[in-house]
Structures are given as structure tokens and as C-alpha cells.
Amino acid sequence: MRTIPFFLICLVIGGIAFAAALTLGNDYYFFAGYVVLQYVVLSTAWNILGGYCGYVNFGTGAFFALGAYSTVTIYTLIDTNAFPHVVPIPVLMLVGGAVSAVVGLGMGYLTLRLRGAFFAIATLAMAVVLETLVVNWDFVGGSRGAFIIRPETIAPFGSYIRYLFLIMLLLAVASLTIARLIERSRLGYGLATIRDDEFAAEAAGVPTLRLKLIATTISGALMGMAGAPFPYYIGYLQPQPTFALDYAVNAIAMPLIGGTSTWVGPLIGALLLGSLQQIIIVTISSAVNLLLVGALLVAFVILAPNGIVGLAHKYLQHKDDDFVGRRRTGLEAPAPQVESSPTSEAPS
């Protein structure tokens, strides 16, 4: 399928979802749906670097918070009591995305030349550095947090949350399209070679550093764009929960549970896990919810390393096996045991 028809089909499905939520007539569904869609964007964005390229980013919360705090910065700079909310949210998203993209590029440039583990640790570190900066930056509220008063209504949509929901829906469709486009482009194939064997890719002439930087920048930008409307959603933005690792664990768990090799995986993971979490937060507690995410993450990486998509493939291929007889089962074949010698991969 070409990209534009895919985008349109996604839009139609999104439109149906929006209409369905409208007929339910309760704004709660928009509030819950917004969070799920936000996770679709975050996990798709994470997967562009993590799933396609194999570099683990623990800084999802940081990129997300960068987007959110650039909104707060603009809001405090421009919006006054006389002209509240003059800057439209799509513009805020572009700014938030740009800030996150630049930070992602800088981070990547510092650490992506090293082994993957160092990049992962550096992203963890970045979250804390940024949090410390924001906590000490009084202009955006510091540790007290920042208020953004959400308007009650907006012209054609009725209540404001419907507008936010629609924006997040569009962003989710856009990021799925981008992820799918990357997957099938030279960039995607290049990233896949890096994931499989970076040394071989480098030797074969793949510009590994450049591809990794592009992936990090796109991924960071999408996370920042997902964060930009967040202050309007939450109303009161605090540094600690915004930079929390909860976003990171979700953004990692969802693609790994869904399956990391295609754009479908993060979508499935985010829809399933995101909805499940909304139900658990309402019915049990948010601590149990995190426990569940952690437990599912560990269970899936151990028992079903290729996620739900991998399980589905395996099931379908087994049916093929019965029919054709012996056939190659590429997906689940254990990788040959590599004699890893850490000395040869020592950071240079």
C-alpha cells in the first residue's frame, strides 16, 4: 500500500473512533482516549529508534517533558491575561517538537558513537539533568509547577478536551504514517542493518552515525510533539511526574509487548496496554498499574521476544507448516549464540 492511501485509511479509522466517542456522549472517554493516543505516539516514536535501530532510549519522559515545558515557556512569554491562549496548539506542537529534536540530535551526537548501553544510560542521565534544570528555573514554575488554565470550550468542537483528543488523534495517525514510511525506505533498511550488526553495516558502507542521528531526531521530535499539548490536558504541570520514568517504562513496554519490527506492534501494544491501564487506574490503583506494566514487560521479553506480532506470525506460519510441510520459520529461530568478547567492543 502506498503511503497516502494508508494515511487516508488511518484518518478514516480515526474519524470513526472520534465519532464513536462523540455518540457515547461522555467527555470522560475523550480524557481516557487522549492518554491512550498519547501512548500510541510515544511508543511509535520510541520504536523508530529502539525497534528499528536497536538503541534503547530511556529518556522518553525527558523528551515528552521538553515538549510540555516549551509550551509552558511560550504560554508564560506570550499569553497574557488580556490575550489568553493566542498561540494555537498545533504551533506549540511544532515548537515543542523542534526543541526535542534539537536536544535529541545533541544527545545523539555526544553518545551514539559509543556502544548501545552507553546511549541508554546517557538518556537516563539526561532526564535527570533536564529535571534539575526545570526544578531550578523559576520562570516555568520551578518545583512549584506551572498552571495553564484550559479554556472551557473552543469554537467548532464544543468542549476543549474534544479538540485536544482530535489533535492527538491526528498526531497519532501522522506518526504511524511516518514510522511506516521509514520502515520501507532506505533509512529503515539502513537502521535494520545497524540493529542486526553494526560493524557489518559500517563495513558495508552504511553511514551508521548519520542514520542513528536521523532516527534519534525524528523520534525525539515526535515525543516532544506529544508532550506539547499536555499542559493543556493536565492543567497543572509539575516537574517530577512529568519527567518520571513512568513514561519511559510505558514507551518501552508497549512496543516490546506489541512487537518491535513493524509499525503495527507499538500500535497494538499501546492500544492494549494503554486501555488496560486506564481501566486499572480507575478500578484499582496507579501503583498496581505500574506493577502490571513491569510484569508484562518482563514476561514478554522472556517468553515472547517478538511480541504479539511475533506470536501471530508464529501461529500463522505453523498453520503453513502443516499445509506445505517443512518451511523455514525465520521469526522464532534462535539467533546463533555469539561468543561475545567485551574487549573487542570496548568503547573507542
Add this chain to the structure above:
Amino acid sequence: MIFSFDLLSNAIISGILIGGFYAAVTSGLSLSFGILDIVNLAHPAFIILGSYAAYVANSKFGIDPIVAAIIVLPAFYALGAAVYQIYYVAFEKRGQESLRGLAFFFGLLFITEVSLVLYFGVDYRDVSAAYIGPTWHLGDVDLPLRLLTPCLVSLALIACLQLVLTRTFVGRAIMAVAQDQLALRLMAVNPVRIKRIAFAISIATASLAGAFLIIIQPVEPSVGRDYIGRIFAICVLGGMGSLPGTVIAAILIGVIESLTATFYGPSWAPAVSFGFLLLTLAVRPAGLLGR
């Protein structure tokens, strides 16, 4: 800001004492991440587990926290061996340690933390012992015993570890497994077994480090997160797997954090180690005493 010599010397001394404690916290990671190349993000969670073990032993049975940590040491050793076995079978054997192994430890971190929250709640817990409270005064310099005791015991622990690593057969095999597994196999040593022992030792140190932590400060389950970046920063700065390097880096970070907290305010202190980590990774990834 009024500069005073007292303040400076006290900040440096308490930084050194805290640094000794950081060394104990990091020593386990130097074994697992530095030597074995296992990116154990869950290490701080095991440390918090150690804190709670010391807390339970102290509040229920009145045992000294450090003694309690030594009593539960074998349990932590067994836990470490079990975790390594799962990690080996599920990831190392399949060659998937880079992405899914990381996610595994990240998941473990959350599971441990949330389980502790659900069982103990989010209240801060602390322990009582004779050396918590009193302070020795040497001239203008204060030596709080609650910092001095963990620092000394931790240096003793690291000395023991260093002796084990350099003087015993298993220790030398652990150093060797990092360099050449095939050669180790030719010496009729099973590298998986050696790695299991080494990882188990690294988790066992978390039991002691956890006891030190709860002596120094009250603990609640998510305190461990502050230590993730810090211990990795120390480990990388110390040159990945060198215990003397770890001690030097830990004291360096401890002193700089303490100076920052004294002269710029405690809210800036967390950024120090992380800034150092980024700087080290960008400028000299092999660390201070890198190979």
C-alpha cells in the same frame, strides 16, 4: 554568599564520607556492568531491597543494620544467581541482551519498586543504631558517625572484593571471563558458572549497600531512581570494572556533589553526577583509569 573555610572543609569531608558509601553502592555495578558487561539497571532496586531487609531486621528484631545485611547476604547471593540464570537463558544465550536484556532489567526495577510500595507504602523508613546520631568533632571538622561507619565498612568491603578478585582462583576467573571466554573454556572452566558467581556477588554487595543507605538517610521505595544515573556515572568514570578506579571516582563525585549542595543549593546536586557522566562519555569514554 559568604565564603567560609569551615563550610568548605566540612563539605569536603562529608563529600569524602559520602563518596566511600557511593563506592560500596557502585562496587556491585562495577562487577556486573564493568566486568561482565551486563547492564544491570535494576541494581538500585536491589539496593533498596537491601535497605528494607535491614529495616525489617532492625525494627522487628532489633538487629544492627550492618549485621542484618551480613545475615541476609546469602539470600541476596542466591537471588543474584537466580536473576543471572534467567538472564542467561532468556537473553545471553539467544544473543538478545542489548535491547531485550535492558528492558528486562528496567522491568525488574519497576516490579521491585512497586512491590515495595504496595507492601510497605511510600512512607520514609529509617533504622536505629548506636552510631546514628553522635558526631565526632576534630577541631572545626565534624565527623558524623552515621556517615563515617558506612564509609569505613564500605572501604573494607571493597578491599575484600579486590582481594577476592586478584588473589583467588574464582576471582581471577571472573577477571578472565571479561577478557576471553574461549581461553577460559580451554582451562576447563565453565564461563557461565563464573559469570553466575560474579553476578551473585554483585547482588550480594547490594545487601550491604542497602544497609548503608538506610543508615545514612531515610528510605522510601523510589529513592533508588536517584542512584541509577549516579552509580553508572561513577562506574563509567572509574573506568568500568576497576575497583580502585571506582573508589576514586566515587569520592570525586561525592565531594563535588557535596560542594555543589553546600554552595549552590541541594536542588542542583543531582545534576552533578549526570553532567559528569555525559562529559565522560563524550570526552573520555574509557574513564579515569581506563584500560
